[in-house]
Every structure is written in C-alpha cells, then in structure tokens.
Amino acid sequence: MRAEIQRFLTLLENAPSDRAARLDELARALDELAVAIHVLPEGEVADGWEKEPKPPQVDYNRLSKLAARSFPELGYYPWADPVGPIGEISMTGDAIDDLADIAKDLSEAMWVWDNVNETTAAWDLHFGYRTHWGAHLHNLRAYLHTVITQL
Numbered sequence: 846m847r848a849e850i851q852r853f854l855t856l857l858e859n860a861p862s863d864r865a866a867r868l869d870e871l872a873r874a875l876d877e878l879a880v881a882i883h884v885l886p887e888g889e890v891a892d893g894w895e896k897e898p899k900p901p902q903v904d905y906n907r908l909s910k911l912a913a914r915s916f917p918e919l920g921y922y923p924w925a926d927p928v929g930p931i932g933e934i935s936m937t938g939d940a941i942d943d944l945a946d947i948a949k950d951l952s953e954a955m956w957v958w959d960n961v962n963e964t965t966a967a968w969d970l971h972f973g974y975r976t977h978w979g980a981h982l983h984n985l986r987a988y989l990h991t992v993i994t995q996l
Contacts, residue, residue, distance in 0.1 A: 846970065847958065849874070849881040850951045857908070857948055860915035868993050871916065875986045878947075882974045888967025900956040903949045912944035919944075922988040943985035950978040 853874045861867045912919075919940035925933060950973045958966035973979070 846881045846885045846967070847955070849877045850955055853878055853951065854948060854955075857911055857915055857944065864918060865993075865996055867916065868918070868989065868996070872986065872989050872993060875982055875989070878951075879979075879982060879986070882970060882979070885967050885970060886964075887971055888964040888969075890968050891962055891965040898960065900953040900960075903952045905945055905949050908945040908948045908952075909941055912941045912948070916940065916944065919989070919992070924984055924988075938984050938988060940985055940988060943981040946981045947978045947985075 856870055856874050861870060922938045922940060923935045924938035925935040951970075954966050954970045954973065957969050974982075
C-alpha cells in the first residue's frame with residue numbers, strides 16, 4: 846500500500862506532460878490504490894492512539910492547486926447517487942477536489958504509518974476508504990474512464 850500511495854502522490858507532483866500518458870498513469874495509480882486497500886490487512890487502532898501526536902494539517906489548497914496544474918483537462922462532471930431514485934437530478938463532481946481529497950487523506954495516513962505504526966495506519970486507511978477517499982476515488986475513476994475513452 847505504501848508504494849501505491851507514494852506513486853499516486855508523486856504523480857500529483859510530477860505528472861507527464863503528454864496528456865494521454867498523464868491520464869493513463871492517473872487511471873493506473875487509482876486502480877492500484879483500489880486493489881491495494883483490499884489487500885492491506887484491516888489493522889487496528891494502537892493502544893493510546895488518542896495520546897499519540899496527530900498528523901500535521903495537510904494543506905488542501907496546495908494539493909488542489911497542484912492537482913489543477915498537473916491535470917488541467919479534468920474538471921467538473923455529472924454525478925448521480927447510485928442508490929437514489931431513478932430520474933433524480935444529478936449532482937456535480939469535481940475531479941480536482943477528488944484528487945486533493947484523496948491526496949490529503951493518503952498523506953495523513955502516511956504520516957501515521959511513519960510516526961505511529963503500520964497497523965494504525967492500515968486501520969486509518971480502511972476507515973478513510975469506507976467513509977471518504979474511496980468514494981472520491983471511484984467517482985473520479987468512472988469520470989476518468991470516460992475522458993480517456995474519448996481521447
């Protein structure tokens with residue numbers, strides 16, 4: 846999981862200049878994160894976790910600007926609640942927000958991995974996947990699939 850997280854974060858910093866390569870690498874990085882979270886053992890919260898130092902605040906605005914610079918072709922996309930009523934008005938997703946949110950959650954989990962322990966980081970990653978970054982990943986991945994097939 847560490848390698849997949851690092852690959853995603855590095856891609857955000859150093860995306861290829863070629864559009865097709867950039868989007869293909871992002872798609873692959875997201876796919877690898879989705880697979881890796883299912884291979885990663887669930888983990889558990891370390892004893893005394895509440896007394897452990899907390900991750901430093903990750904700068905969402907910096908990540909958002911980085912995502913916009915690295916993936917300028919991505920933007921807003923229509924999204925509908927997959928379990929909502931059929932015909933319900935669609936909502937709007939934001940690929941740049943998705944990238945920044947995923948990067949923020951994964952950066953914080955890496956800090957836990959490095960400064961607390963691997964089992965607490967695994968717990969944090971699974972919790973975040975189920976409650977936040979996993980939805981961003983899968984919504985973005987569906988949008989990205991369509992963008993890539995239209996190249």
